[in-house]
Amino acid sequence: MIKRITLFLVFLxxxxxxxxxxxxxxxxxEVIDNFRSDIRVNxxxxxxxxxxxxxxxxxxxxxxxxxxIPVKYNNKGLNYNLRVSDISVRDENSNNYQFKTSSKGKNxxxxxxxxxxxxxxxxxxxxxxxxxxxxxYFGDYDEIYWNVTGNDWQVxxxxxSASVSLxxxxxxSGIRYSCYTGYLKSTQNCDNTDLITSIDNQIYHIDxxxxxxxxxxxxxxxxxxxxxxxxxxxxxxDKLYDVLSA
Numbered sequence: 001m002i003k004r005i006t007l008f009l010v011f012l013x014x015x016x017x018x019x020x021x022x023x024x025x026x027x028x029x030e031v032i033d034n035f036r037s038d039i040r041v042n043x044x045x046x047x048x049x050x051x052x053x054x055x056x057x058x059x060x061x062x063x064x065x066x067x068x069i070p071v072k073y074n075n076k077g078l079n080y081n082l083r084v085s086d087i088s089v090r091d092e093n094s095n096n097y098q099f100k101t102s103s104k105g106k107n108x109x110x111x112x113x114x115x116x117x118x119x120x121x122x123x124x125x126x127x128x129x130x131x132x133x134x135x136x137y138f139g140d141y142d143e144i145y146w147n148v149t150g151n152d153w154q155v156x157x158x159x160x161s162a163s164v165s166l167x168x169x170x171x172x173s174g175i176r177y178s179c180y181t182g183y184l185k186s187t188q189n190c191d192n193t194d195l196i197t198s199i200d201n202q203i204y205h206i207d208x209x210x211x212x213x214x215x216x217x218x219x220x221x222x223x224x225x226x227x228x229x230x231x232x233x234x235x236x237x238d239k240l241y242d243v244l245s246a
Contacts, residue, residue: 029058032157033122035220037148043167045135045231047144051127061120064097064113067127068152072106075145076136083132084108092124107152135231141176143225148208151184151219160220161209168230169202176225179208182218190220 036052055065071082089097089112099112112125136143148162160181179190192209208222 030060030155031056031058032153032155033159035149035157035160037146037162038165039144039146039148039162039222040165041135041144041167041224041226041231043231045132045234047131047134047146049127049129049131051125053125053127054122055125056122057120059120061118062113063115063118064111065125067110067112067125068104068107068150069110069129070106070147070150071108073147078136080133082134084129085132086128086130088128090126092126097125107150137228137233138225140228141225142228142231143176143223145223146221148220148222149214151217153219154216156216157214157218157220159209159211160214161207162220162222163205163207164222164224165205166203166224166226166230169204170226170230172201172203174227175203175206177206178223179210180221181210181214184219186218186221190222 033054033056034052035054038050038052040048042048051067053065053067069084071080071084073080087099087101087110089099089110091097097112098114099110102109102111110127112127113119134144134146136145144164146162146164149157149160162179164177177193179193180186180188181190182188190208190210191212192207194207196203196205196207206222206224208220210220214220
């Protein structure tokens with residue numbers, strides 16, 4: 001009877017042992033050294049995003065990483081359902097990574113890496129993509145509200161930053177901005193926010209930074225409001241085409 005109970009317990013806990021040693025499962029020694037996002041707002045109301053993620057696998061050998069991009073969320077009573085396209089993933093030398101995309105709840109999941117090879121140590125992932133439906137239109141201003149990192153990383157982020165570029169120079173008085181870090185919908189402010197000014201006190205882009213560690217399940221979110229007329233408001237035909245071509 002004792003032997004049978006022992007065998008039963010071994011088989012009962014075997015799936016947990018396999019899960020813990022799965023090469024896609026982050027370990028405690030893995031971290032994101034730096035997460036940088038460059039966001040360009042276009043005059044047609046689309047945005048171009050380039051993320052540079054420096055990921056440290058430590059001594060672990062893994063196939064790669066998962067990047068989950070929030071595409072369905074709510075802000076200020078508005079429901080967002082983003083359209084993400086033109087995805088590419090490369091390293092710092094412009095070599096392409098293999099990747100696959102799939103829907104995962106309210107996120108678009110990008111699975112990056114080769115199932116037939118392993119990586120270890122520091123790796124750089126540069127992820128570029130285009131987004132539609134990310135601009136909000138309010139009575140007296142328009143706004144880009146962007147969850148820079150997402151909140152589903154199972155490893156800490158040691159440093160995160162973002163830059164939002166506008167399609168034209170705007171006077172400082174016409175800009176409103178905010179930056180938050182912490183759990184989803186946290187109102188804790190980021191470490192540092194800079195308005196980058198040029199001649200005549202006009203602004204082209206805004207920089208945000210969180211230099212303190214961002215824990216598991218935390219993230220970085222930025223918002224930049226700008227005067228109406230800077231980006232085109234999609235017409236009914238634009239919206240209809242967007243729905244039909246999705």
